[in-house]
Structures are given as structure tokens and as C-alpha cells.
Amino acid sequence: xxxxxxxxxxxxxxxxxxREDWPAVxxxxxxxxxxxxxxxxxxxxxxxxxxxxxxxxxxRPMPGPGEPAxxxxxGWWNAETGxxxxxxxxxxxxxxxxxxLVAARAALDEVQWKVLVGTMPxxxxxxxxxxxxxxxxxxxxxxxxxxxxxxx
Numbered sequence: 001x002x003x004x005x006x007x008x009x010x011x012x013x014x015x016x017x018x019r020e021d022w023p024a025v026x027x028x029x030x031x032x033x034x035x036x037x038x039x040x041x042x043x044x045x046x047x048x049x050x051x052x053x054x055x056x057x058x059x060r061p062m063p064g065p066g067e068p069a070x071x072x073x074x075g076w077w078n079a080e081t082g083x084x085x086x087x088x089x090x091x092x093x094x095x096x097x098x099x100x101l102v103a104a105r106a107a108l109d110e111v112q113w114k115v116l117v118g119t120m121p122x123x124x125x126x127x128x129x130x131x132x133x134x135x136x137x138x139x140x141x142x143x144x145x146x147x148x149x150x151x152x
Contacts, residue, residue: 006041017139046138047105053145069106094133
């Protein structure tokens with residue numbers, strides 16, 4: 001699958017997640033999951049949108065091409081308590097992985113990116129859980145930063 005096609009699917013999945021249209025998210029997610037390259041491109045897109053949302057929320061400029069983003073260190077929102085934690089060990093492994101993946105992408109740390117992508121579980125269900133954690137975090141951050149807007 002071409003990068004542009006994967007990004008289009010990633011955009012669709014993000015918009016569906018922001019709208020909380022879970023049946024549509026599952027369908028789009030299945031399309032992305034059918035192609036390993038599409039998964040990687042989707043992960044990149046969701047990280048980039050998370051970084052854009054963080055920059056907006058923090059009032060920081062978006063980085064130029066090849067520049068690392070100045071974003072906060074990874075933090076995780078606990079849906080049960082409504083509180084944010086900066087303790088990576090206090091969140092499920094998939095959420096921890098997603099936060100670290102965004103941080104690696106923001107820092108332009110290709111070595112860490114590859115390590116993290118390489119540590120995704122091989123099992124389809126577990127692998128999907130990790131990608132879904134990134135998508136859900138991205139959707140929450142995007143909705144907070146850009147209320148009422150869809151991803152472009």
C-alpha cells in the first residue's frame with residue numbers, strides 16, 4: 001500500500017475515533033492491519049497528529065521539516081480517575097508503548113522508533129491493542145486541541 005493510501009485510512013480512522021464511531025473504526029482498522037507497511041505509516045500519522053495537538057495545547061510552534069518537536073514528556077490520562085499521570089509504570093503496557101512511540105517520533109529518534117515498532121506483539125490481537133492505544137490517545141488529544149475539527 002502506498003503511503004498516501006495508508007495516511008488516508010489513518011485519517012479516516014482518527015476522524016471515526018474522534019466521533020466515537022467504533023464500528024467504523026474497527027472496519028478501517030482492519031483495512032490498515034491487512035498491510036504491514038500501512039500499519040507503520042498509520043502509526044507515523046497518528047504520532048504526527050498527536051504531536052500537532054500537543055503543540056497546539058501547549059502553545060508551541062509546529063517544528064519545521066527535520067526539526068524535533070518541543071512537546072511535553074509522555075503523560076497518560078486515566079479514564080477511570082480523570083487524572084493524568086507521568087508515571088509510565090502506572091499505565092497498561094500498550095498505553096505506555098504508545099506514549100513512548102509519540103515521544104520517539106517527536107524527538108526524531110529513529111533508533112528508538114524502530115525499537116518500539118519492533119517490540120509490538122506479533123499476535124494480531126495484541127498488536128492491534130498497541131496500535132489502538134496510540135489511535136485512542138491521538139483521538140483524545142486531537143479532540144481536546146481541535147474541538148469540532150476533523151483531521152486533514
